[in-house]
Amino acid sequence: MASLQDFREKLAQNANRAFTEYVLIIDEMSLDYATGEDGTLVQDEFKVVTVVFEYSGPNVITMRAKRESDEGGRQISYLPWKNAHAGGISQARLTGDGPQYFSTSQLTGCRFTIQYDDASRQTATVLHLAGDVQGEKKPEGSATRDGLEQNALSPQAKPTLKRSYSIGQMKSAKFKEMGVATGTKLYYDGGKAAIFGYRKKSGAWTFYAAEQKFGLGAGLVNLTTLSRV
Helix, strand or coil, X not given: CCCHHHHHHHHHHCHHHHHHHCEEEECHHHHCEEECCCCCEEECCCEEEEEEXXXXXXCEEEEEECCCCCCXXXXXXXXXXXXHHHCCEXXXXXXXXXXXXXXXXXXXXXXXXXXXXXXXXXXXXXXXECCCCCCCCCHHHHHXXXXXXXXXXXXXXXXXXXXXXXXXXXXXXXXXXXXXXXXXXXXXXXXXXXXXXXXXXXXXXXXXXXXXXXXXXXXXXXXXXXXXX
């Protein structure tokens, strides 16, 4: 029977099956916004936050910020998105310090980029590039995100250590995948995706996209190897 416990058991046994049978939703209202000085909601900055997971039928797992009344929880590093009005890009550095787990706002036309410092993958710069920048989900929008990405990353960074992933129902888009050694980019005409990463015992960071389409889980993509799990 579908439940949070069933999801956790499947996740331990077969992660791709778990993210095919279930959909992971990132609760952006509790995670991406903070109350400004004037009392209005503003887009928050990169932060460490404690999250909890909730099940709602028939197949939805929601990750949200922990409330005072909640028990338990898991501490993660979280990168809120920035809309075009706020610059269209948010970024963070992930190292061997801080929480072992990472996540960012749900991708619905946005791009998530990883730039590893070196082959050890123990340090990475991560970017969330907004889907509502000039050109939005059209090829022109992809070019805008290219420019933001280029300005944010070191010119000395090795292209083979970069990973870029976009998703978001672009009607004119076609599935496009390029190998890690040659292009490091993957674009997919899907629905949306939840992004998460974790730091292994070796210190290396690995990232995944849990895809969704038409309200159903669509499996898991390893963003470090650019391959389906």
